[in-house]
Amino acid sequence: MIVAQQKPLEEIMGMIANAEKVLILGCGTCVTVCFAGGEKEVAILASQLRMATRLAGHEKEIREFTVQRQCEYEYNEQAADYVRDADLIVSLACGIGVQTMNEQFPEKLTVPGLNTSGLSQPTEQGVWEERCQACGDCILALTGGLCPIARCAKSLLNGPCGGSQRGICEVYAERQTPCVWDQIYHRLKDLGQLEKLMEIRPPKNWHTSRDGGQRKIVREDLRL
Amino acid sequence: MIDYEPQVLAFACHYCAYAAADLAGSMRLNYPPNVKVLHLPCTGKVDVIYLLRAFEKGADAVFVAG
Amino acid sequence: MSDNGYIVGSNLEKALKAGYFVATGELGPPQSADRHEIEHKAKFLKGIVESVNITDCQTAVVRMSSISVAVILLELGIEPNIQMTCRDRNRIAIQSDLLGAYALGCRNLLCLTGDHQTFGNHPQSKNVHDLDSISLLQMCRDMRDKKIFQCGEPIKGQEPRFFLGAAANPFADPFEFRPYRLGKKVAAGADFIQTQLIFNVPKFQEFMRRVVDLGLHEKVYILAGVGPIKSLAAAQYMATKVPGMEVDPEYIERMKNATKGLPSLAEIKNMPPQEAAEARRLRKEASEAEGIRICVEIINECKKIEGVHGVHIMAIEWEEAVDQIVRQAQIGPKYDPARQSATLQTD
Numbered sequence: 001m002i003v004a005q006q007k008p009l010e011e012i013m014g015m016i017a018n019a020e021k022v023l024i025l026g027c028g029t030c031v032t033v034c035f036a037g038g039e040k041e042v043a044i045l046a047s048q049l050r051m052a053t054r055l056a057g058h059e060k061e062i063r064e065f066t067v068q069r070q071c072e073y074e075y076n077e078q079a080a081d082y083v084r085d086a087d088l089i090v091s092l093a094c095g096i097g098v099q100t101m102n103e104q105f106p107e108k109l110t111v112p113g114l115n116t117s118g119l120s121q122p123t124e125q126g127v128w129e130e131r132c133q134a135c136g137d138c139i140l141a142l143t144g145g146l147c148p149i150a151r152c153a154k155s156l157l158n159g160p161c162g163g164s165q166r167g168i169c170e171v172y173a174e175r176q177t178p179c180v181w182d183q184i185y186h187r188l189k190d191l192g193q194l195e196k197l198m199e200i201r202p203p204k205n206w207h208t209s210r211d212g213g214q215r216k217i218v219r220e221d222l223r224l
Numbered sequence: 225m226i227d228y229e230p231q232v233l234a235f236a237c238h239y240c241a242y243a244a245a246d247l248a249g250s251m252r253l254n255y256p257p258n259v260k261v262l263h264l265p266c267t268g269k270v271d272v273i274y275l276l277r278a279f280e281k282g283a284d285a286v287f288v289a290g
Numbered sequence: 291m292s293d294n295g296y297i298v299g300s301n302l303e304k305a306l307k308a309g310y311f312v313a314t315g316e317l318g319p320p321q322s323a324d325r326h327e328i329e330h331k332a333k334f335l336k337g338i339v340e341s342v343n344i345t346d347c348q349t350a351v352v353r354m355s356s357i358s359v360a361v362i363l364l365e366l367g368i369e370p371n372i373q374m375t376c377r378d379r380n381r382i383a384i385q386s387d388l389l390g391a392y393a394l395g396c397r398n399l400l401c402l403t404g405d406h407q408t409f410g411n412h413p414q415s416k417n418v419h420d421l422d423s424i425s426l427l428q429m430c431r432d433m434r435d436k437k438i439f440q441c442g443e444p445i446k447g448q449e450p451r452f453f454l455g456a457a458a459n460p461f462a463d464p465f466e467f468r469p470y471r472l473g474k475k476v477a478a479g480a481d482f483i484q485t486q487l488i489f490n491v492p493k494f495q496e497f498m499r500r501v502v503d504l505g506l507h508e509k510v511y512i513l514a515g516v517g518p519i520k521s522l523a524a525a526q527y528m529a530t531k532v533p534g535m536e537v538d539p540e541y542i543e544r545m546k547n548a549t550k551g552l553p554s555l556a557e558i559k560n561m562p563p564q565e566a567a568e569a570r571r572l573r574k575e576a577s578e579a580e581g582i583r584i585c586v587e588i589i590n591e592c593k594k595i596e597g598v599h600g601v602h603i604m605a606i607e608w609e610e611a612v613d614q615i616v617r618q619a620q621i622g623p624k625y626d627p628a629r630q631s632a633t634l635q636t637d
Binding site: 153155160166167172173179182185197198202206 | 377404405409424428429467470471473474477
């Protein structure tokens with residue numbers, strides 16, 4: 001899922017400095033599941049901002065609302081009254097939600113209250129690990145189901161590099177990130193498919209990734 | 225600061241802390257009037273939002289007893 | 291292959307093909323635009339090694355570019371091994387730079403993935419990694435042998451012809467895959483290999499046994515990475531702080547013992563300045579001599595290992611030591627007895 005983390009309070013305070021009435025708008029999907037921008041996080045941030053602005057000398061009017069999915073117009077429509085009353089919207093959705101709001105309600109500025117930080121798997125309670133970079137050309141069939149684009153610090157296609165030691169990546173050694181190429185090696189070995197590692201993988205075609213410009217999927221069969 | 229009387233809000237569990245406060249009352253024991261007791265069915269119901277709201281509405285300190 | 295039987299005909303290729311136990315050196319470019327620093331370091335390397343690697347912003351620290359320093363070395367009469375990493379350039383920039391490097395006279399090229407930028411002085415930079423070391427090798431080989439760019443378009447005119455090198459780290463994991471990865475580099479086009487610094491000879495021997503079993507030593511020239519340890523602190527640093535390095539505890543012990551009998555650092559603190567300076571000098575000399583001795587011993591061990599065709603001497607910021615090392619090990623264009631007689635014969 002898409003995971004995100006709340007921006008520091010000071011940064012959010014800076015963004016709302018010139019607004020009087022602020023709407024904190026949450027999203028009930030991915031960011032709710034990762035405890036960053038659901039109804040509860042909206043309530044906490046709103047309360048914090050009320051107190052912080054009061055302590056700063058002038059309490060702002062902070063309102064709260066959460067939609068089911070901020071990346072779709074139909075859901076955001078329910079927030080229209082709140083949006084109309086606000087000077088500024090702080091979105092606690094991912095970057096897609098923030099942009100949907102700006103597009104849908106161009107008369108009001110929506111600013112991000114979160115930093116969207118990846119497509120991750122909740123590997124244990126309170127831990128999310130990046131698993132996918134949405135490169136547009138999935139190679140998981142070649143690598144035993146482990147993604148080197150997202151999980152190798154150098155996105156190598158012919159790893160592991162010389163910085164792999166005892167299964168750990170040398171980059172930010174204190175984080176003890178597993179070397180995904182070490183994992184791929186052992187996984188393919190277990191599957192009896194080491195021959196896949198002997199093939200040289202040619203340079204990746206990055207044009208399906210962000211490098212090819214903004215991506216757009218058009219499904220004619222689904223269009224109205 | 226000598227006259228400062230903090231407003232304290234106590235979240236008390238029905239089954240233990242609140243029962244204790246009840247008992248204290250029947251024993252005629254005093255406790256400071258600036259402590260307000262809030263009766264909860266269980267302190268498991270306490271949420272960070274309750275605590276924040278308490279501060280927002282003017283509490284200087286909050287304690288949870290259960 | 292050109293008519294004379296050489297791929298490119300560089301000094302390095304010729305010496306390897308002639309079957310000499312070769313020595314290459316290394317020069318770290320300055321973190322400035324200062325040409326004199328290069329000229330100063332180059333003095334210590336000229337004529338005693340076949341060619342000199344010039345790192346490409348090693349450990350991701352901004353330095354003068356490898357190709358620019360190579361041109362300065364060419365002017366000084368030293369053959370450069372330029373290095374190219376995939377960290378800072380995409381395939382467009384790499385090919386462009388290599389066309390230029392060939393036109394400027396560079397003939398040896400070491401293809402690397404590159405140290406991650408978080409190790410350097412610009413950890414906030416964006417890395418590229420459009421290619422990796424293996425696809426880079428393949429691209430360079432195809433530019434040379436198929437006269438095509440990576441996209442498949444033909445190179446109309448002179449193609450960049452490089453004697454292609456790659457790195458291997460026998461001490462990284464998984465150990466059992468390392469010889470195969472070397473094999474992938476050979477299949478991708480590597481003509482020579484330079485290994486990570488070796489301070490664990492038995493493990494390197496085991497690695498080479500596996501390389502020989504795969505028959506790779508007959509397809510590629512392998513140069514063992516060696517270097518002198520300057521001090522006990524340097525040995526300890528390499529043993530504990532440098533990822534992908536293994537240091538035999540014996541060497542650390544020997545560096546410790548090198549200064550036995552001399553005043554300790556604590557004793558030096560209480561000495562009058564002049565006496566302290568002298569004591570420090572003695573300690574430094576003893577450490578350095580032991581460091582060089584260990585390096586020469588490792589080289590002599592490497593000579594006996596099947597499939598090792600020479601050494602790559604990394605004495606960055608201690609280039610002065612290289613002359614002593616090659617002299618004591620009797621290798622390289624100046625000190626190899628086999629080559630002296632060869633020179634005499636041709637004279």
